[in-house]
Amino acid sequence: MFSSHRRLTRPGSTTALAITASLLVAAASPAVAETVSTRLGPLTLENGYPSKKTAAKLYDELDFQRATQAYIWALPAVGWHALHLAHLNAFGASDGDVVLYKDLKDKAGMLTPNITTLYAFSFWNLAERGPLVIDVPAGATAGGVLDIWQRPVTDTGQTGPEKGQGAKFLILPPGGEALNPEGYIVVRSPTNQVWFGTRGLDPDPAAAEAVIRRHRLYAWKDRDGQGSTRFVPVAGRPWQSQQPANLDYWRYLSDLFRTEAVETRDRMMFAMLRPLGIEPGKPFTPDARQKTILTQAAQTGELMARTIAFDKRFSNSTVYPGKQWEYANLIELDQEAKGFTQLDERGSWFYEAIGQSSGMQGRILGFGQVYLETSKDKAGRWLDGGKTYRMRVDPNPPVKQFWSITLYDNVTRGPLVTDQGASDMSSRRPELVKNADGSVDVWFGPKRPAGASNWIKTTAGKGWFPYFRFYGPTEGYFDKSWQLNDIEQVADGGQARARR
Numbered sequence: 001m002f003s004s005h006r007r008l009t010r011p012g013s014t015t016a017l018a019i020t021a022s023l024l025v026a027a028a029s030p031a032v033a034e035t036v037s038t039r040l041g042p043l044t045l046e047n048g049y050p051s052k053k054t055a056a057k058l059y060d061e062l063d064f065q066r067a068t069q070a071y072i073w074a075l076p077a078v079g080w081h082a083l084h085l086a087h088l089n090a091f092g093a094s095d096g097d098v099v100l101y102k103d104l105k106d107k108a109g110m111l112t113p114n115i116t117t118l119y120a121f122s123f124w125n126l127a128e129r130g131p132l133v134i135d136v137p138a139g140a141t142a143g144g145v146l147d148i149w150q151r152p153v154t155d156t157g158q159t160g161p162e163k164g165q166g167a168k169f170l171i172l173p174p175g176g177e178a179l180n181p182e183g184y185i186v187v188r189s190p191t192n193q194v195w196f197g198t199r200g201l202d203p204d205p206a207a208a209e210a211v212i213r214r215h216r217l218y219a220w221k222d223r224d225g226q227g228s229t230r231f232v233p234v235a236g237r238p239w240q241s242q243q244p245a246n247l248d249y250w251r252y253l254s255d256l257f258r259t260e261a262v263e264t265r266d267r268m269m270f271a272m273l274r275p276l277g278i279e280p281g282k283p284f285t286p287d288a289r290q291k292t293i294l295t296q297a298a299q300t301g302e303l304m305a306r307t308i309a310f311d312k313r314f315s316n317s318t319v320y321p322g323k324q325w326e327y328a329n330l331i332e333l334d335q336e337a338k339g340f341t342q343l344d345e346r347g348s349w350f351y352e353a354i355g356q357s358s359g360m361q362g363r364i365l366g367f368g369q370v371y372l373e374t375s376k377d378k379a380g381r382w383l384d385g386g387k388t389y390r391m392r393v394d395p396n397p398p399v400k401q402f403w404s405i406t407l408y409d410n411v412t413r414g415p416l417v418t419d420q421g422a423s424d425m426s427s428r429r430p431e432l433v434k435n436a437d438g439s440v441d442v443w444f445g446p447k448r449p450a451g452a453s454n455w456i457k458t459t460a461g462k463g464w465f466p467y468f469r470f471y472g473p474t475e476g477y478f479d480k481s482w483q484l485n486d487i488e489q490v491a492d493g494g495q496a497r498a499r500r
Contacts, residue, residue, distance in 0.1 A: 071301025126173035138166035139211035143198025159359030386460030388445030395438030400472030
């Protein structure tokens with residue numbers, strides 16, 4: 001059999017010569033080039049395979065597209081870490097210390113804070129320091145503990161399980177020892193790093209700070225001695241915590257996952273980031289190509305996130321039919337909806353804001369907060385810092401505690417800072433002027449309209465957007481028998497007239 005096969009192709013035979021000639025012709029034939037028109041421009045294929053130049057271009061585009069989507073996906077985690085870095089680097093606060101944010105200047109670096117109430121924040125690493133005890137005093141506070149994705153582990157204060165009566169919370173790490181000591185509310189975090197945040201709700205600032213300062217944070221292993229909790233006022237120091245739109249964004253993400261486990265839901269996103277040098281537990285050392293793509297993706301991803309937040313395309317975002325007000329917070333506590341993870345919904349919220357809790361979802365009658373926002377006036381035009389607007393808050397707003405409206409810079413998402421020194425108006429303001437029927441007119445613009453008492457200054461050449469907050473929303477909010485009016489543009493320098 002083998003000798004017969006050799007005879008068919010012996011040197012000098014007719015068959016061997018034919019095969020050799022055929023191979024020579026094939027080797028001499030040029031590859032068939034084909035140009036395909038795409039949104040990336042013309043791409044060249046050679047016998048159906050991508051040319052070297054085409055392959056490089058497609059890989060760059062593949063990695064860029066994946067990174068832009070990863071930017072939106074990572075917003076809550078990077079926002080968490082940016083705030084943590086501010087605690088460490090700007091304020092000199094160690095984990096376990098409680099940072100106090102009292103006024104506009106203290107909160108100027110924060111994403112969409114309210115200006116009316118005192119904030120208190122702290123961070124903790126359960127893997128490094130063990131389970132955390134938070135001793136929450138009785139009093140008018142509302143807050144909670146969040147993981148690195150800003151998912152609530154538990155509420156505390158008035159919206160927590162203790163309903164404002166005070167309690168000791170024991171926060172356990174993922175997969176750690178099961179503890180259930182008497183006298184503690186025990187919860188387990190899905191991540192090792194956690195953030196505790198709360199606000200003082202007492203209308204008296206001194207009383208609000210007093211109850212905040214009665215909080216105690218310490219390691220479970222130190223429960224017998226407890227020790228003292230250090231409180232660190234921001235004291236007007238400059239800082240910022242907005243998510244970067246450059247290579248730092250990816251540094252933050254990589255640093256955050258240096259010791260954190262990747263959840264099943266996030267494995268696909270990290271698979272997409274591996275070719276760009278981002279792998280949990282490994283140093284972030286991108287090469288020149290990776291740096292270029294990641295920088296461009298951060299810039300584009302930030303603009304995509306801005307669009308998702310300010311030009312929402314969610315079917316359930318409109319509060320009142322025919323009006324411009326939208327729900328700012330559309331995510332569930334676990335950031336999951338039926339059949340999908342709320343990627344864009346959480347991108348919209350965490351691009352603008354920090355924090356999430358049961359109380360922040362606006363679903364508790366008489367407790368918690370509602371966040372309504374708009375970026376457009378009654379006619380559907382973007383809000384312009386160079387124009388003058390008026391909004392009327394009708395009598396008897398449906399709130400158990402108070403209402404406020406706060407203006408934010410649409411680029412930094414921080415409070416609008418002008419030489420006026422205030423970017424909000426609140427029913428707790430003693431200088432708030434009401435009309436004869438109990439309604440309140442609030443004015444916005446670069447110059448105070450003649451006769452306007454309740455005026456918030458804006459800056460020409462800049463966009464802005466407001467949050468209207470209901471603290472302790474009551475029935476009128478939920479059944480929509482009381483509705484918030486749109487913001488209306490008026491003639492610049494127009495006369496303010498109260499309703500008689």
